[in-house]
Amino acid sequence: MKRLMLILALMLAPLLPVVAPAPALAVQPDEVLPDPVLEARARALSKVLRCPVCQSENIDExxxxVSRDLRILVRERLLAGDSDSAVLDYITARYGEYVLFQPDASGGNLILWLAGPVMLLAGLGIGFGFLRSRRASAEPPLVALDAAEQRRLEEILNK
Structure with a gap:
């Protein structure tokens, strides 16, 4: 009976809706700015900055x-009157380009930005060439039978 229930549950599992949990934001109440416009800018900037410790999360999550320190630093720079790009430049100068989820496509980063598409095109070209050569060599050329082979074939067919 337990096996039957397990099989039934596994069969119905793909039909159930998947509810993704909402990310828990790590912003503390004491960090929130009183001005909603500045707070919205701080949240937007926090979503493009990578946590140096977690690496796969932004500092908002x-x-x-160190993420708390970065969030506070972003808000301090915004209160000082810096623009969004000035805040990002300040944090990048202090922590390096690693804290940006999308670094600029210039200099050494340009190689990284172009490596993926170049590798994809190279792989497609190699695959296309391989399939084309395979198709051409798959069928052996037709050669006419000589007289001895033709007689032997007729003997086999007439038996």
Whole structure:
């Protein structure tokens, strides 16, 4: 009976809706700015900055201490009157380009930006060439039978 229920549950599982949990934001109430416009800018900037500890989370979602420090630093720079690009430049100068989820496509980063598409095109070209050569060599050339082979074939067919 247990096996039957397990099989039934596994069969019905793909039909159930998948509900993704909402990410828990790590922004503490004492970090929130009183001005909603500045807070919205701070949240937008926090979503493009990578947590140096977590690496796959932005600083808006990370609970690491360094992320809290970065969130506070972003808000301090916004209160000082910096533009969004000036805040990003300041943090990048202090922590390096690693904190940006999308670094500029210039200099050494240009190689990284172009490597993926170049590799994809190279792979497609190699695959196309392989399939084309395989198709051409798959069929052996037709050669006419000589007289001895033709007689032997007729003997086999007439038996």
């Amino acid at each position: 990370s609970n690491a201490e």
